[in-house]
Amino acid sequence: MQVNYKSTRDNQKEYKSSYCIVSGIAEDGGLYVPTGFPHIGKPFPDLMTMDYRELAFYVMSKFLPDFSKRELKNCIAKAYDDKFSSKEIAPLVKRGPYYFLELFHGPTLAFKDMALSILPHLLKTSVKKLDIRKKIVILTATSGDTGKAALEGFSGIEGTEIIVFYPKEGVSKIQERQMVTQQGPNTHVIAIAGNFDDAQAKVKEVFADKGFRGKLALNGCIFSSANSINIGRLIPQIVYYVYAYAKLLGRGEIRGGEKINFTVPTGNFGNILAAYYAKKIGTPINKLICASNINNVLYDFINTGVYDKNRDLILTSSPSMDILVSSNLERLLYEISGNNSSIIKDLINRLNSKGRYEINKEMKKKLSSFYGGYSTEEDTLDAIRFAYDNLNYLIDTHTAVGFDVYRKYLEETKDNSKNVIVSTASPFKFPASVIEAIGRKIEAKDEITLIDKLSEISKTKVPENIKDIGKKPVLHNKVIQKEGMKQIISDILSV
C-alpha cells in the first residue's frame, strides 16, 4: 500500500509526502493526513534487534514512499547523531514499577528535538525532489520548546530562513534564554505581547493569506511550518512508540502481542496523535492516556465530546502545555468521523465562530481508546516530589503531569497493563518548579542560576547542552504586538 496524503477538509485531492512537508498546511487550512495506514509489516521480534536509526528508517519509509532509501537514510543519519547525549536516542527507563520513555536527550532538552532534528533534512530533501528554487521561510509559533528546537534544527541550513514567535509572558526564563541566544544568520526570534494561542492563530492567518503568499512568491520565498501541523514532524514521532514497545519486548517485560498503554503529557495533541498512528499501524496499544494540566480542554473533550475553548488560558509550571486550541486534534476528528471532511469543516467553523463544538455519538464512541485526565499545579508538584522521594528519580513539570494523571488512572481503573509514561523534558529545563517541588528553598530569583543549584541538590550532572546558557550573548530582543506580525515578517524578508 502506497501512502499519500489528503487535507482533513477536502478528501478529493491527494498529495505526495514531500509536497506536504514543504507546504506544511493545506491550502484550504486543513491538515494533511495519510490516505491510509500501512501495517508495520514485520513481527516485533524482528524490530526488537534494530537500533533507533534502523527502526526510524523502517517505520518512516512506510509514510514517506517518495523518498529514496538513500535520501531517508541520509536524513536519519544527520538527525540522530551525537547531538543526542544518549546513544539510545530515546532510552526507556524503569523506576519502581513505572516506565519512562526519556525523549529529552537532544540539543534543547525537550522531546521536540526528536522531530525537529530531522525535519530540516526532510524539508531540504523534499525541496530538492520537487525542484523548488525558492527560499523556504519557516514560520513558527511556540509555547516554549518548539521554538528553540526548530531554531536549533534550522540554524545554518542553506536555503531556509526561520522566524519564531513566542508569547513574552508565556514561556519560562530558560526557554526564552535558549531562544534569544540562538546563533545563525538565518534565525529570527520575536516576542509578542499575548499568549500562545494568539501567536498560533496569527501564524495560521498569515499562512492562509493568499495575497501575502503571492507577494512572497514574487520575491522568491515560500512559507513552510515547523509546528506539529507539519507531517514531517508527526511521522518521526511515531518511531519512538514502536521503539518503546520493541524495547519492552526485548527486555522480557511483556509477552508478544501484549497490549500496553502510553501516558502522554499533551498540549497541541501532536505527540499523542503520533501514538495513535503507531497504534493504527499495528503496535499493540490499548489505552492512550491524555494528560493535561489545568488548561484541561482535552480532558473535557474526551469525557463529554464537547470541545470548548471559551475559558481563560492559565499560565502553569508546564508552559509547553498551556494551550486551549490543540491543532492536531483535527486529525483525530478526521479519523473518528470516518474521513468525513464536511463534518470536519463544520466542526472547525463552529470552533472559529463560537469557540465550541460537539461531536456526534458515533464519533464519541470511537474516542474510547483515549482516557483524559488532568493535573492541577499542586498535583504536578506532588508528583515530582513523589518520584524524587520514592523512585529517586527527578522529573520535570510536564512529565509530572503525565505521571500524576497515570497514577490517577491506575487508582480509578485498576488497569494494571504495562504503561509507558512519555517523558517530554529534562528537569534541568524547569529547575525552579522542580526545586520547589522537592521541598528545597529557592533563594535566587534568576532561574538560570538554579540550574547549578538543582545539580547540587540532586547530585546529577548539568546536561551539556544547557551548561553555558547564562554566558551566551542575547542576539534577539524584539517585542511586538500581535497585529505587527505580518509587517515584521515583511521586514525580515525585505518583501
Ligand SMILES: *Cc1c(COP(=O)(O)O)cnc(C)c1O
Ligand atoms: C510540546 C510539549 C508538550 C506537548 O506536546 P504536544 O505534541 O503539543 O501535545 C509536552 N511537554 C513538553 C516538554 C513539550 O515541549
